[in-house]
Amino acid sequence: MTSPIELQPEEFKAIGHQLIDMIAGFIGGIAHRPITTGKTAKELQQLLGSSSLPGEGTPAAEIFSRITPLLFDDSLLNGHPKFMGYITSSAAPAGALADLLAAAVNPNVGAQILSPVATEVEKCTIKWLAEFIGLDQGYGGLLVSGGNMANFTAFLVARTAKAGNAIKEEGLNNTSGRMLVYCSQNTHTWIEKAAALFGHGTRTIRWIPTDIFDRMDTVLLEKTIKEDLQAGARPFMVVGTAGDVSSGAVDDLRAIAGVCKTYDLWFHIDGAYGMPAAAVPGQQKVFDGMKEADSIALDPHKWLYCPLEAGCTLVKDPRRLLDTYSSHPAYYNFNSTEDDPVHNYYERGLQNSRGFRALKVWIALQQAGKTGYIKMINKNIQLSRLLFELAEKHPQLEAVTQHLSITTFRYIPLARGEDTQYLDKLNETLLNRLQLGGKVFLSNAVIHKKYCLRACIVNFRTSKKDIEEMIEIIVKEGERTHQYLSVPV
Ligand SMILES: *Cc1c(COP(=O)(O)O)cnc(C)c1O
Numbered sequence: 145m146t147s148p149i150e151l152q153p154e155e156f157k158a159i160g161h162q163l164i165d166m167i168a169g170f171i172g173g174i175a176h177r178p179i180t181t182g183k184t185a186k187e188l189q190q191l192l193g194s195s196s197l198p199g200e201g202t203p204a205a206e207i208f209s210r211i212t213p214l215l216f217d218d219s220l221l222n223g224h225p226k227f228m229g230y231i232t233s234s235a236a237p238a239g240a241l242a243d244l245l246a247a248a249v250n251p252n253v254g255a256q257i258l259s260p261v262a263t264e265v266e267k268c269t270i271k272w273l274a275e276f277i278g279l280d281q282g283y284g285g286l287l288v289s290g291g292n293m294a295n296f297t298a299f300l301v302a303r304t305a306k307a308g309n310a311i312k313e314e315g316l317n318n319t320s321g322r323m324l325v326y327c328s329q330n331t332h333t334w335i336e337k338a339a340a341l342f343g344h345g346t347r348t349i350r351w352i353p354t355d356i357f358d359r360m361d362t363v364l365l366e367k368t369i370k371e372d373l374q375a376g377a378r379p380f381m382v383v384g385t386a387g388d389v390s391s392g393a394v395d396d397l398r399a400i401a402g403v404c405k406t407y408d409l410w411f412h413i414d415g416a417y418g419m420p421a422a423a424v425p426g427q428q429k430v431f432d433g434m435k436e437a438d439s440i441a442l443d444p445h446k447w448l449y450c451p452l453e454a455g456c457t458l459v460k461d462p463r464r465l466l467d468t469y470s471s472h473p474a475y476y477n478f479n480s481t482e483d484d485p486v487h488n489y490y491e492r493g494l495q496n497s498r499g500f501r502a503l504k505v506w507i508a509l510q511q512a513g514k515t516g517y518i519k520m521i522n523k524n525i526q527l528s529r530l531l532f533e534l535a536e537k538h539p540q541l542e543a544v545t546q547h548l549s550i551t552t553f554r555y556i557p558l559a560r561g562e563d564t565q566y567l568d569k570l571n572e573t574l575l576n577r578l579q580l581g582g583k584v585f586l587s588n589a590v591i592h593k594k595y596c597l598r599a600c601i602v603n604f605r606t607s608k609k610d611i612e613e614m615i616e617i618i619v620k621e622g623e624r625t626h627q628y629l630s631v632p633v
Contacts, residue, residue, distance in 0.1 A: 387418020
């Protein structure tokens, strides 16, 4: 008798072939579906059937045929060409096949002995990612679940590097002076989680104000560090952001690198979103100084169009990862005569058992190649600029900011002046209506105290036509929203 979870090859094929056919149809027709149907959680529970845990088994084929259409019909489709919300990309279809293959083989990429080929694929992927964004050779790193984890991974490396074994063994109690981290006020919320997670506390974060271009004010950065040093604190790390989540602004990485050098601080770049743009000729000056970073976080599941989840931490001196995460760092054999040292990923990061998320990244990098990626990323930037220009020209739109592939703008009714409060409310209501409408999907950003619509294009399916149609959709819905809000109740 076979076990209840086994699938015999014939049954596996039958379910798999049907599933692949349905997925191909879904991807092929994604532009013609609503981005969201806006059903409530209650309605979805009803569709799912809120029965109790099944006692007896059900044939797998039945379960797949029930859940597949539900997922296609009622998910939020970030692969739709007019999806430009948050920073979630359209996913490379080959990534879906890669995940299937990875799960079928199921290597545990925590230890080399459990994943001989997969470990090599991940090492190669890390090398390619560093090369793609233009780093010199020698960087090491690993794949993690996303940007938060990539930044956490680097945070602990930074503090171990700057405080040594004392902190690894004795914790923060043994350090002289409070260990402080510096970042711009626009830094993503991961920094607060990291400060809490690693026991520093969120009050050890020094939020540095930004300039008119939304970049960290590096004069204030240096001034704050000096004051903290004089007060007996212990600065250890500066986080530069390469592509902030609201506006896409990239900090002055060169200036931050200079400050880090002067005060012997760890220089980390959070490039979860923006880093891949460093590969685009013409954008490289925006990232000037990045090569000075001790560590960099980037997300293949954002601007490299890999399906969730894939984040990446790169470290200039890979031994720092072992110092931090290996219990036996003496084991590492950098100066040994062995030309084939063991490469265990559990000794380089927070996870122990690890999935084979490298495969989808490795495949995507080859499918598109460096040239293909540069083209796609550059196209997203150009479309974002086009959106800004169209908004600038339109009498009912106000263009606010444009960096990398993020444009912020607002709807302004023709017959209404600068009533700030009303414009905020109008644009917030408009955004909610657009999101529920299912034709375009944007998110919001508050820029210089203005509530804005925000389009982040990390989508290889978006075209010029989508941008032009989107403008029309937004203006039409803006008129309706203004009318709706102006009607006295
Ligand atoms: C998206 C993002 C994060 C968080 O990454 P996740 O993959 O969502 O965990 C952190 N920082 C920046 C700048 C980001 O864009």
